[in-house]
Amino acid sequence: MDLLFFKASLTVYLISTLGYVMSLIAKRVLVARISTGIMAVAFLLHSVYLITRYLHIGFSPVLTRYDTLSFFTWVLAGIYLILQFRTKTRVLGAFVAPVTSLLMIMASAGLEEAVTIPEMLQGGLVTVHAALSVAGEALFVLACCAGAMYLIQDGFIKKRKVNPFSRLLPSLRDLDRINHVCLVVGFPLLTLGVLAGSIWARSVWGSHWQWDPKQVWTLVAWIVYAVLLHQRLAIGWKGHRAALFSILSLVVLFLSLLIVNRCFLTVHSFV
Amino acid sequence: MSLVIIGMNHRTAPLQIRERLSPAPCGDRQNPLPLLIAISDVREALYLATCNRVEILADICESNRAVSAIQEFLIREGQICADELQGYIYIHYGSDAVRHLFRVASSLDSLVMGEPQILGQLKEAYRQAVEGRATGVVLNKLLHHAFRVAKRVRTETGIASHAVSVSFAAVGLAKKIFGSLEGKTILLVGAGEMSELAARHLMNHGADKVRIANRTYKRALQMAEEFHGMAVPFENLSESLRSVDIVISSTGAPGYVIDRDMVAEALRRRMNRLFFLIDIAVPRDIDPAAGQIDNVYLYNIDDLQDFVDENRQKRQEEARKAALIIDEEVEAYQSWFDTLKVVPTIVSLREKLEGIVRGELERSGSWIQQMNDGERQRIENLIGAIVNKILHDPITGLKEESRDHDAIPYVATIRRLFRLDG
Numbered sequence: 001m002d003l004l005f006f007k008a009s010l011t012v013y014l015i016s017t018l019g020y021v022m023s024l025i026a027k028r029v030l031v032a033r034i035s036t037g038i039m040a041v042a043f044l045l046h047s048v049y050l051i052t053r054y055l056h057i058g059f060s061p062v063l064t065r066y067d068t069l070s071f072f073t074w075v076l077a078g079i080y081l082i083l084q085f086r087t088k089t090r091v092l093g094a095f096v097a098p099v100t101s102l103l104m105i106m107a108s109a110g111l112e113e114a115v116t117i118p119e120m121l122q123g124g125l126v127t128v129h130a131a132l133s134v135a136g137e138a139l140f141v142l143a144c145c146a147g148a149m150y151l152i153q154d155g156f157i158k159k160r161k162v163n164p165f166s167r168l169l170p171s172l173r174d175l176d177r178i179n180h181v182c183l184v185v186g187f188p189l190l191t192l193g194v195l196a197g198s199i200w201a202r203s204v205w206g207s208h209w210q211w212d213p214k215q216v217w218t219l220v221a222w223i224v225y226a227v228l229l230h231q232r233l234a235i236g237w238k239g240h241r242a243a244l245f246s247i248l249s250l251v252v253l254f255l256s257l258l259i260v261n262r263c264f265l266t267v268h269s270f271v
Numbered sequence: 272m273s274l275v276i277i278g279m280n281h282r283t284a285p286l287q288i289r290e291r292l293s294p295a296p297c298g299d300r301q302n303p304l305p306l307l308i309a310i311s312d313v314r315e316a317l318y319l320a321t322c323n324r325v326e327i328l329a330d331i332c333e334s335n336r337a338v339s340a341i342q343e344f345l346i347r348e349g350q351i352c353a354d355e356l357q358g359y360i361y362i363h364y365g366s367d368a369v370r371h372l373f374r375v376a377s378s379l380d381s382l383v384m385g386e387p388q389i390l391g392q393l394k395e396a397y398r399q400a401v402e403g404r405a406t407g408v409v410l411n412k413l414l415h416h417a418f419r420v421a422k423r424v425r426t427e428t429g430i431a432s433h434a435v436s437v438s439f440a441a442v443g444l445a446k447k448i449f450g451s452l453e454g455k456t457i458l459l460v461g462a463g464e465m466s467e468l469a470a471r472h473l474m475n476h477g478a479d480k481v482r483i484a485n486r487t488y489k490r491a492l493q494m495a496e497e498f499h500g501m502a503v504p505f506e507n508l509s510e511s512l513r514s515v516d517i518v519i520s521s522t523g524a525p526g527y528v529i530d531r532d533m534v535a536e537a538l539r540r541r542m543n544r545l546f547f548l549i550d551i552a553v554p555r556d557i558d559p560a561a562g563q564i565d566n567v568y569l570y571n572i573d574d575l576q577d578f579v580d581e582n583r584q585k586r587q588e589e590a591r592k593a594a595l596i597i598d599e600e601v602e603a604y605q606s607w608f609d610t611l612k613v614v615p616t617i618v619s620l621r622e623k624l625e626g627i628v629r630g631e632l633e634r635s636g637s638w639i640q641q642m643n644d645g646e647r648q649r650i651e652n653l654i655g656a657i658v659n660k661i662l663h664d665p666i667t668g669l670k671e672e673s674r675d676h677d678a679i680p681y682v683a684t685i686r687r688l689f690r691l692d693g
Contacts, residue, residue, distance in 0.1 A: 158568065
């Protein structure tokens, strides 16, 4: 039952991705507008899936690796849709939609396995930790998307080549603002997520901090983001440099997420 | 009845002549429509005056008399020497006038081909004409047709989608950088027609504050008044740079007026907010090295011109497509216009009634078929006589009207009431 909703939402995400790609090729705003609607449907189906999933497995669907991916996608799509209704940057969808589809496909690989989670992962705080961290990371992904688009558009305008593709991209200021908002909202979320994690760590492992590779990497990424945010708010980093930095920061963050678990022995081996 | 356009535009007459005939905002005169409509041979009239053109569109009866009366009007109102007038104006009759109007409405005849303002100005001129009761059947239909043609040209060709002037290119770029120009501040460095035009375009798109720096402060004050802006001392240019978003520079200075360090410093002070510099001076005013700084976008006249040239070519192609549409529409209008003549209307009115009689006779079938030929003939004659009697008065009326007055309203009414246009 829950997987049925998952498959349905995955299919609809794929359709909306296709729609966005077509809107880029045809350079028609209407196609992108329809794709946004399709994505909203996918998001709703996905929401229904998360509820049924919760009812099915009996704990919040953010704790296993594949559930995390799916939750991550859900946050990403949700935030994008909110942004979409607040600003006029439909083309951002062409960058976000493929990411959602890809993540959903990755998530689909493991969702059918029997779900068991270790004793220590049960409890409300761990859900808070996972949900906040994942939401923060999703915002950083969006910040990175906006940053990448900024660099592309910036390159076009600097090189004095404004072609139909650059006409389709949002203005520099809109992209910079999305990047800004995503960082400003994402950073506190990640911070709170890390704090919740460390409180929970004390209750499980007896101390707030274990010098675990995963923890260290995440801290590094957190510091990188803290620096970026500081530069943005206090020093006035804007535009080109901020965009570039937000892409690099995401690389650091993802190293901690993807590489550390594979290459190091870590107590944080679940996700 | 016939249509005529007498006009002058940016190609045929210099600005100082055109502006004498323009009502506000270019000049401060009233719309002279009542004077036009008072000419006895002018039945309907429309007076369109913009900064770039003056057009008098009229439906007239006695061609030569009316045209010379309108020319006298131009000589009097524009204080133009009578001998010079012919060099400034063009006169189009009939379907050429229709074509010219359609071209004007679709912005094919504009200084900047495809610019959208002209349609609005034409609509305003038409509104004034309607309020002044200067239009009737012919111009009403013609103007509505012209608005439709303009819309069609706009949607079916790309005429309006490529910037073809330096200032349009500047607006397009500014929008790519700032999104909306709402609340943006422009700094004009030096005066010049092109920089003023660019500033005006940016303001039309939302930029609302203007600062003006000029070597002669008096001129800066003058321009500030014109733009509802603020004059700033030329010596304080570095400081002025900090509080503006868009700089348009066009001084006659031999060297750079704004160097890289000034821009870098200004950018630091403005917390790296995006900065758009337009250098339309030759030789250049702004050090090209400034364009390499992050968040600074520097365009000089050649960069903008490249856009324009590329777009102009595309627009020429679109203009050819537009000309085809206009030809088609002129023909459509002309065939409607021709129906307004009295004779074709009488013919089609007769045909319509005879058609009704024929149809009814056929439908009534059986009982008329049973009569013998003589009786049937008598009945048909009777019906024919009734139809003729009914038609007699309207037809004589139409003929009389067309002899001494304007029959068009009657023709149009009859065509509408009897649905002669299908």
